Amino acid sequence: MKEIVVISGKGGTGKTSITASFAYLARSVAVIADCDVDAADLHLILKPTIKRKENFYSSFEAKIDPVACIGCGKCERVCRFDAISSENRIFTVNPLNCEGCGYCEKVCPVDAIKMTQKLDGEWYISESRYVTPLVHAKLGIGTENSGKLVALVKNVAKQLAQKSNKDIVLVDGSPGIGCPVISSLSGAHFVVFVTEPSVSGIHDLKRVYELAAKFNISAGLIINKSDLNHEKTNDLISFAEQNNILFLGQIPYNENFTQAMIKGLSIVEFSDDEISKTIRQMWTKIVNFVEN
């Protein structure tokens, strides 16, 4: 079983649109995992039917027991996030400000503060419109994606793949280069970079490439909207060559991306033109590389 992660560094490069097309092309052999949980939107195209739903607890929040509290105010003084306030020596925690660091719990002389686990969201095992299993999650407002959630989503997807004899786990990776991305990449067999020829696109690609290179994961590059800046597209192609990144191809700016999205379809389902052919060829290249 091979784990293929699609990642972009910068947002808005078309990563999820391309992942949805790959999901369609791999529909009979893959389990899909959406690890871009901060702003998950793969489900808009895959239209999953939820089969199993679980609560996800991750962050902590301070709770003050008003009976035990002696009103000394130590907690309010140490809180860096101004999450504790008092009225007539009654101390309360503002959950929106509390970062869950636990400093107040540590300094409370009468153990009146307890850190309680917060319900951050839900995760799901679903059946996508292609019948392919999809593991995904939804976070509440003000909560954040974490390495923990990404690892959970990926592990569930891998177990599903093993159980149902699927060859591929296709992961829509998280943005950036932080904890969730480290967790997205860790254990992957191949990483697909989707970028665009813009200053920020190239900058963020190089950052996430460094991480993947450090992890010794084979990589491929897709340049989307490649005709926005031909010079930068050529720079990206040479960057791929110099760094032993498999160049998977380029896609010129195309309205199909938007039109397919409006219809709730992946691009390869939406039309059978050049763009779709290019995406199909990219997926074939990836599969051939991973299998050899």
Added chain:
Amino acid sequence: MKIAFTSKGNDLDAQVDARFGRCPFIVILNTDDKSFEVIDNQSSADEAHGAGPKTAQKLSEYDCNVLITGNGPGGNAATLLEKLNIDIYIGAGDMLIDDALNAFNSNSLKKF
């Protein structure tokens, strides 16, 4: 010499887990007398962030010379391991520990 393996299981017959921070176990082999110790790291699944540095901290108590894993630690954990003078070798993800050890002995693992 003590070699630590990030592991999917809790003995020497297990497979190497490609992850560092969130590997469920670390199996530590003492190559001098072939004895081994196990760190239970399953609680790492509960860490929202910073699983890598916490796993490195646990490892710090075992005086290891070498760590063998799949992809390698993230930046923060790598800094800590470097301070502990642990040499890291990667590319052993999904290998059996025994095979990973042979690969290490024949210099076919990549230095992180």
